[in-house]
Amino acid sequence: MPELPEVEVTRLGIKPYIEGRRIDAILVRNGDLRWPVPVGLHKDLTGTWIKTVTRRGKFILIGLMDAGQNDRGTLMVHLGMTGTLRVLQGDTPAQLHDHIDIRLQDNLLRYRDPRRFGAVLWHGLEDGPIANNRHLRDLGVEPLMSPFIESGGEILYRQTRGRSAPIKQILLAGQIVVGVGNIYASESLFRAGINPKTAAGRIGLERYWRLAGAIQDVLAAAIQKGGSTLRDFVGSDGASGYFQLDYFVYDRAGQPCRVCGTTIRAIRQGQRSSFYCPKCQK
DNA sequence: CACGACTCCTGCTGGC
DNA sequence: TGCCAGCAGGAGTCGT
Structure with a gap:
């Protein structure tokens, strides 16, 4: 469902509760989204810290760093037509279509997407600057920013x-x-x-x-x-x-x-x- | 290259 | 009331 405003409101809603937190575990219940969720995602993410929560187009970009403040890469989340990202208490039971849980120190970031048109992707340091990502590089300018x-x-x-x-x-x-x-x-x-x-x-x-x-x-x-x-x-x-x-x-x-x-x-x-x-x- | 058709998937609704 | 075809806010890919 989301267009840019819904994505931006999602970003603003979750940012205060996930920024600065450590990722303790990842659970992928169904990785069959628009593109397959990377199989090794837990290895890239577990133990890293959420440094930034930004947006480019309709992608929410979660920038990660290690304990020494070194950048580790970017988790890219697209909500497709029916996706949602929520911050929940860690013991909230999963419902149908709750595909991914990112367990943080003090809460749970949960991705739900009944239609599975969305995506959760990993852009590592070896992939170069995030702006060159294949999903971002050909995007037009942001409507609410310069220029x-x-x-x-x-x-x-x-x-x-x-x-x-x-x-x-x-x-x-x-x-x-x-x-x-x-x-x-x-x-x-x-x-x-x-x-x-x-x-x-x-x-x-x-x-x-x-x-x-x-x-x-x-x-x-x-x-x-x-x-x-x-x-x-x-x-x-x-x-x-x-x-x-x-x-x-x-x-x-x-x-x-x-x-x-x-x-x-x-x-x-x-x-x-x-x-x-x-x-x-x- | 520019353009338009097609595609993925589940859930609802509107018309019968 | 119940059934089901058609449509839904995204966007990459392919054929022309």
Whole structure:
């Protein structure tokens, strides 16, 4: 389920409870995720300390060090469509789809993923800089950081010249800017007044500035809203911890546009659903 | 290279 | 009420 805001809220929720802790044990109940969980993961992780909890795109990056403060590598966690990461008391019984337990000094970091579209990967020192990881190296810029903050419109404009693919597809691909998933792509395009079918190369600089602002507004609002659910990521074994903005168009096919009253339309683009207002978005 | 179709998996929902 | 086809918020891979 998660798009960037859900991943960021997960990261913020677990970080205070796992950073600085030692990893005492790893239990992999089912390593058959999107890619196989590395078989030797327990050897790489056990006895190391969690130094950093960061994010790149939709990957949560857990940086590890040894007792001498030397970097040891990075644990990469992707939540796919249905993944969750929770901090729990060590004696919390595992439920169906609780695939991985990372046992810390004073608690338990648990990965659950019913659909198993997510991933838990290891990037060791021998693999070089984490930025060169095959899953990270081709990602676009972060939407809520420099340079997108100050140059977002120009970046979108420049990188789409000559591109015939619909702007919705370009956003989802994540090669220009990361973190915009299916929901927030529709929502951002609505707020920018751009039809999702428009060829990306035919959109001008001024409209891309509006889109860049819309992407930042939508993602930032979702993260802020998620802040109220932070406690769900700790000690809570049930509630999803995820959250929804009040959508303008997503999943509102057949309902009136909240701005102009025109009926919202649903279309398929690249096997995914898109929603838009035919009057507000040209 | 750019683009679009297909794929992995389980769980729910909407329509009959 | 019960059944089941179809669809779900990601993203890598492959064929054209």
